[in-house]
């Protein structure tokens with residue numbers, strides 16, 4: 001668990017205590033780093049989840065307490081638990097659909113946040129909104145990927161797909177598949193990584209690409225192959241330079257994609273710093289920490305003695321509200337370090353065609 005996961009717990013002052021249980025027979029094992037844990041969803045509510053581990057007993061339950069100062073912990077009331085395996089009619093469609101990670105956004109426009117958990121989405125009332133049925137994957141990206149469509153879209157990838165949708169984009173509200181492409185070639189059609197970001201201004205909306213055997217190039221937001229080349233990494237994006245396009249962040253390097261000749265120009269190599277999570281090469285944190293609209297990256301030094309924050313030195317002609325004022329972005333900073341780290345996204349379209357940022361719906365507290 002990384003920095004923000006700790007902050008998330010601290011912000012809501014939750015104590016999490018497992019009920020007493022005895023060791024149980026081994027089931028299918030899962031890594032602790034794949035558990036998705038706690039997210040504040042508005043001023044009064046927190047979404048808390050837990051992934052049962054292979055050595056946990058079948059009847060494991062948790063009690064949640066709020067701890068404040070020296071006061072005795074107060075037991076909290078459970079709001080809802082979504083269980084794909086408890087016999088609730090229709091819930092079986094959600095079995096095996098979750099990712100190693102989640103996103104949070106109001107996908108149906110009712111003013112309440114919903115939980116996007118890979119190929120399925122759970123509504124704010126704890127009931128399933130839809131399942132695409134396309135199964136588990138290791139990465140997804142939720143934002144306004146296609147500004148010509150209403151609402152949010154989801155770019156999702158699928159692990160060892162048994163269907164022709166190795167990568168696909170679907171409507172975040174309904175689950176309707178907007179387009180798809182098959183996975184990598186046999187004998188390993190697995191799609192291990194995927195990224196959606198606006199890197200090419202010749203095509204409206206976000207481009208997307210993925211890693212898998214024989215998967216080259218990238219697609220535009222309508223699913224059309226528009227390049228036979230693609231960035232070397234399929235990891236994080238970052239808003240770093242002056243324009244509204246995304247740059248590419250991988251380990252301690254930031255590069256700019258050159259769409260005309262399919263190459264990358266280094267913008268930053270953070271000497272003495274490195275990334276986390278082995279080959280996943282993820283930063284400690286990607287977030288607009290300092291109040292402009294560009295993102296900072298937090299990296300550890302190779303000797304593990306320092307955390308260093310890198311901010312862009314590149315001027316921009318494009319003003320915008322700080323990204324942390326966008327609730328979808330702010331939540332993406334919170335869930336970024338949950339399970340398989342994924343980069344931040346906004347709840348509005350932020351790409352080459354962006355003319356104006358939406359005004360944040362916030363109230364400034366007058367200074368005293």
Ligand SMILES: [Ca+2]
Nearest residue numbers: 106108110112
């Ligand atoms: Ca909603």
Ligand SMILES: [Ca+2]
Nearest residue numbers: 200203204205
């Ligand atoms: Ca584009």
Ligand SMILES: [Ca+2]
Nearest residue numbers: 241243244245
């Ligand atoms: Ca940029």
Ligand SMILES: [Ca+2]
Nearest residue numbers: 288290292294
């Ligand atoms: Ca910034």
